[in-house]
Amino acid sequence: MPRESEGSSMDDQTRRGKRKASPAPKKAKRKRTRVSKSPPRNTPEKNVNRRVKRKVREDGEESPKTKKRAFDITHLTQDDDEMASSSADTGRDSSRPFKEVSERKRKRKASNDGGKPKRKRSVDIVETTQDVTINACRDKFEDKYVQQNQLGEGGCGSVFAGYRKADNLPVAIKHVPNEKVFCKHVDNNGKKISVEVATMLKLAEGTTGVGTSASVALLDWYDLDKELILVMERPVPAVDLLKYIQGKGGSIDENEAKIIMKQLVDAAKELKDKCIFHRDIKVENILIETGSGTPRLRLIDFGLSCFVKEKSRYHIFYGTPDHIPPEWFRHNTYHAGPTTVWQVGVVLYESVHGETRFETESFTRNKQKISNELSKKCQDFLKGCLAKVPEDRPTLEQLKLHPWFR
Structure with missing residues (x-):
């Protein structure tokens, strides 16, 4: 399900974005003292030893106190960079100091060990596990089903004919590239799945098997990463309504349209x-x-x-x-109920008006009229169904009781 968005929330986000992008108030810069290697003139040797000179052991290593001081300076640099990166208009990478510190630690460890730093193989292991899982899913699909000729291609993927090996049940196999999975749904286990899968699983609840509901049944699904x-299920013999209408000479008679539209209203x-x-x-x-x-x-x-909630409204049109x-043209918003009724009207219009394809703008300008x-x-x-004002359209419950269906 695309994500539902509110006009007011978008304005709020825009204002927040502008505030974030505005220059942050200048803070007093911390003064850092540059330490010279040689003592300055007229400086007591005792103070120089205390403030500047590092205590060096006999073996040439730095004292623990010196190392502690270097560690503190490193963390100070991290804090400064983190504060700078909080401004929206900065181009600095806040992760840079952490990367450098990690690199220094890795090099120091390598020099102490006298060899190259050991590489962690956790990433390789994860990738290998994913590959094995994906290959196992693909093998499971190929063991269970046979894919045949392509039936069609749309905005969300390609559909192929096929059958189930166990009983030769005709199936439709839909391949959806990851970039075309427009909507995600979070299931009860907190896992993100395709909303197409989620809605079809929801529709299957309470049904007794294949072919028992108006919506086609989902038999299996496989997430292959890409x-x-x-x-x-693939009903046989069957054609889509567009081809059915074309096969009838470009339109169907009103009585046959009534039979189909009753079923469509029930399905909706x-x-x-x-x-x-x-x-x-x-x-x-x-x-x-x-x-x-x-x-x-x-x-x-x-x-x-x-999935829709009561009184939900939408600003981005999918369809x-x-x-x-x-x-949507007037207010840049629409609701599920009135939009579904509008689409029911579009289906009926195209069913009984010859080969005329419906267009909203043409209809609202009276270039297309009801016969x-x-x-x-x-x-x-x-x-x-095709009332221009959504509040004037009947509900699906009212359509079921319309005199035309009696």
Whole structure:
């Protein structure tokens, strides 16, 4: 789930950033006394010995007191650098003194041992362990599934057909590069996982098996460090709603659209009840099973989804740009409920308006209009979903009771 952000909090962060970037008040510099190797003129020898000369043992080593003094000076340098680095406009690296001290200690230890410093192998061990774990996960995936031809590619990854070796169950295998895992979720164990995985696991709760819910089921997932592999059920035979509409000549009749839209509203309501915001409901992310006389809807692609709290609002839009709700253009903010209803309206619009692809800006400027050839009840359903003001849109509960569905 991208992270939810508030306009006010952003302003506060900006003000805080400006304060931090402003020049820090000047502090009185500490005076350091440069020590000369030779005693200055007219200086008593006794004072010189006490203040300047180092006590040297017979073997030529520095006394413990001298070493202690050097250690104190080193720490003073560290403190000064740390204070300087606290200003936002400084270019100094606060870790520099620590690195130098460590290097000096390492060299001194090496000279005492008469050889090179010993290198720690902990980093190599960690990397090797990670490689072994990743290879084990990949082997586990390949032992269980067979990957076949590519089905499609989107903004969040590529999807391939495949099957499970044990029972030849058709599966869809999705490969998501790490840089395309846009949202993370912290599970109950404090571990960060893909929000797509988290939402699909949440949807699986309470179901009895594959094919029992509107959303496709997640069967397995594998984190391979550089990519994430999701294995999901693949309904067969099935096509996405866009291809289904195209196969019907560019649009579907109102009665068939009603059957599909009833299932879509029920699926959206199921997501809402489990506090999940899909964010990208559209004809490409809906599968239609065609194995029976009645089309069955399945919802796919939760790559941009997130968990939602009551009255949560969002400022960064994730989804299809052509389907952005109008309130985002006006106020740079949107909410889960009204946005989902808007997307339901977009799906219906594209289903019954020929090959016309919906665009929010064109619709709000009246360049795209609801067809008068539709029934009055269907037109009313569309007008409600596509109301320009989010408060004027019905809720999903109200849509389920709409007269068009009766």
